[in-house]
Amino acid sequence: MNTPATDLPVLTPPGKPARVIADPREAVAHLRALYEESTAFLREHFSAALKSGQAPATRFRAFYPEIRLTVTRHARPDNRLAFGYVAGPGTYATTITRPDLFRHYLEQQLGLVMKNHGVPVSIGYSDTPIPVHFAMTNHESGAIPQEGALGFQIRDFFDVPDLANTNDDIANGFTTSNPDGSRPLALFTAQRIDYSLARLQHYTATAPEHFQNHVLFTNYQFYVEEFEAFARKAIGDPASGYTSFVGPGNVEITDPEAPLPQLEKQPQMPTYHLKREGQAGITLVNIGVGPSNAKTATDHIAVLRPHAWLMVGHCAGLRNSQRLGDFVLAHAYLREDKVLDDDLPIWIPVPPLAEIQVALEQAVASITEQEGFDLKRIMRTGTVASLDNRNWELRDPSGPVQRLSQSRAIALDMESATIAANGFRFRVPYGTLLCVSDKPLHGELKLPGMASDFYKSQVQRHLLIGIRAMETLREMPLERIHSRKLRSFEETAFL
Numbered sequence: 155m156n157t158p159a160t161d162l163p164v165l166t167p168p169g170k171p172a173r174v175i176a177d178p179r180e181a182v183a184h185l186r187a188l189y190e191e192s193t194a195f196l197r198e199h200f201s202a203a204l205k206s207g208q209a210p211a212t213r214f215r216a217f218y219p220e221i222r223l224t225v226t227r228h229a230r231p232d233n234r235l236a237f238g239y240v241a242g243p244g245t246y247a248t249t250i251t252r253p254d255l256f257r258h259y260l261e262q263q264l265g266l267v268m269k270n271h272g273v274p275v276s277i278g279y280s281d282t283p284i285p286v287h288f289a290m291t292n293h294e295s296g297a298i299p300q301e302g303a304l305g306f307q308i309r310d311f312f313d314v315p316d317l318a319n320t321n322d323d324i325a326n327g328f329t330t331s332n333p334d335g336s337r338p339l340a341l342f343t344a345q346r347i348d349y350s351l352a353r354l355q356h357y358t359a360t361a362p363e364h365f366q367n368h369v370l371f372t373n374y375q376f377y378v379e380e381f382e383a384f385a386r387k388a389i390g391d392p393a394s395g396y397t398s399f400v401g402p403g404n405v406e407i408t409d410p411e412a413p414l415p416q417l418e419k420q421p422q423m424p425t426y427h428l429k430r431e432g433q434a435g436i437t438l439v440n441i442g443v444g445p446s447n448a449k450t451a452t453d454h455i456a457v458l459r460p461h462a463w464l465m466v467g468h469c470a471g472l473r474n475s476q477r478l479g480d481f482v483l484a485h486a487y488l489r490e491d492k493v494l495d496d497d498l499p500i501w502i503p504v505p506p507l508a509e510i511q512v513a514l515e516q517a518v519a520s521i522t523e524q525e526g527f528d529l530k531r532i533m534r535t536g537t538v539a540s541l542d543n544r545n546w547e548l549r550d551p552s553g554p555v556q557r558l559s560q561s562r563a564i565a566l567d568m569e570s571a572t573i574a575a576n577g578f579r580f581r582v583p584y585g586t587l588l589c590v591s592d593k594p595l596h597g598e599l600k601l602p603g604m605a606s607d608f609y610k611s612q613v614q615r616h617l618l619i620g621i622r623a624m625e626t627l628r629e630m631p632l633e634r635i636h637s638r639k640l641r642s643f644e645e646t647a648f649l
Contacts, residue, residue: 164213170279172222172278174274174276174277181264182260182264184219185219185250192279192284196284196289200214203306204304209306210311217281217282218280219278220249220279220282222277223339224245225242229271236641237263237646237648238266238267238269239270246337247280248344248646251348255363263647263648282319288349319346320349321346324343324646325456326498341648350453359402359421359425360401360402360427362458366460367628368436368462368627369437371464373568374613377613377617380617385399386399386411388428399429423440425439437460441569443568448569449493452576453576456580462624462627463577464584465588467567467588468567471565472593478590478612480590482535482590483587484535486536488538489540491542491571494576498579505639507585507640509627509630510584515529517622535564536564537564539558541566565588583636587620589616
């Protein structure tokens with residue numbers, strides 16, 4: 155008779171006392187050592203269980219490392235900063251995963267906190283178990299078999315993902331304390347990050363390591379083709395600073411003439427990375443059509459803490475004075491996409507961010523060679539409406555048209571408000587530059603003949619504007635890009 159799993163002894167790695175460390179690099183190195191010890195322990199015992207095919211006689215458990223910080227006095231940091239300090243005296247903590255992937259980020263954030271408060275941090279094990287699924291993900295030892303494929307239930311002998319540790323309560327402002335009474339030091343727990351890292355691989359068919367700090371979202375494959383053409387020229391020019399280009403399947407090329415094989419089965423959101431040292435390159439994600447995809451992509455990319463994300467896609471122009479191919483720079487959003495209503499109620503404004511808006515406007519002027527008042531000939535600024543119904547035109551137009559007119563909307567799509575709202579929610583600088591591809595209120599529908607002429611003439615220029623804007627943002631100090639507008643009353647110290 156099998157012993158009930160709840161009665162099994164629990165085997166863990168040898169315990170180690172927490173270390174107090176005052177150097178950011180030393181702290182991250184110790185986090186990495188603890189994490190590797192825990193994950194190696196789980197991989198070793200899970201692989202042995204797979205090989206034997208028998209239910210283990212012991213339950214195996216290992217824990218995420220954590221950063222813990224205690225502040226006894228109120229600090230007076232540079233009030234121009236949006237991050238790098240805690241709200242007040244108390245103990246703050248966060249669990250950590252993949253310190254190898256987040257090494258530069260962690261060193262930077264810890265350095266700011268230590269500098270602003272003049273205190274060291276404590277690095278040790280948390281009491282949050284690492285799910286065996288995340289320990290095995292992307293490791294050469296193999297993936298987790300599906301439920302029922304083994305002769306025993308995995309959850310009886312190893313920890314599995316727990317939704318109690320995998321939510322957005324901190325980012326949403328629904329909680330201001332950890333289970334042990336400490337306050338959150340970062341927006342995401344380790345399990346929440348691990349979950350998103352796994353989802354990113356699934357949806358984009360590229361590893362999280364390839365993602366760059368500047369992310370472009372689009373809703374058409376045509377932009378992917380132009381991005382690849384731009385990337386090949388860039389990696390062929392040593393002066394560009396770009397080093398390689400990565401496509402789905404993690405195929406990475408450094409030779410501009412090298413083939414980029416297509417996967418037999420394309421991922422839901424094909425993603426491409428034009429890489430640069432320090433993750434300073436550009437990632438392009440084809441999210442397809444719809445707010446659900448836009449939310450899914452941004453939910454998971456947010457854990458990588460990018461410096462900016464922009465939407466560069468097509469939209470319906472709502473004004474008679476607009477022409478096909480005109481640009482729309484969003485200054486506000488009419489949110490009728492509905493996918494974020496529970497996380498970010500629609501009464502919460504999503505403000506424009508000055509640095510992003512200026513970078514986009516300057517990029518339009520540079521690429522189109524139009525300046526000042528003449529720029530108004532090809533670009534309008536105003537409200538973009540995002541709906542969850544692609545065929546809204548088929549309904550009685552009196553309702554939607556009246557609301558759109560009252561809102562002063564100038565363009566309509568299905569993704570931009572979602573991307574901006576999730577940027578606001580996750581404190582990731584955001585912006586939107588759309589291109590008018592049809593005018594349904596004025597009889598100019600997106601028909602095949604019209605579309606082909608539009609795509610040939612406008613997609614390349616539109617994409618170049620998005621890239622130019624990202625290159626401008628890349629040159630800005632991090633403290634300037636990350637706006638205080640995105641921070642709430644009691645924010646986490648980590649960006």
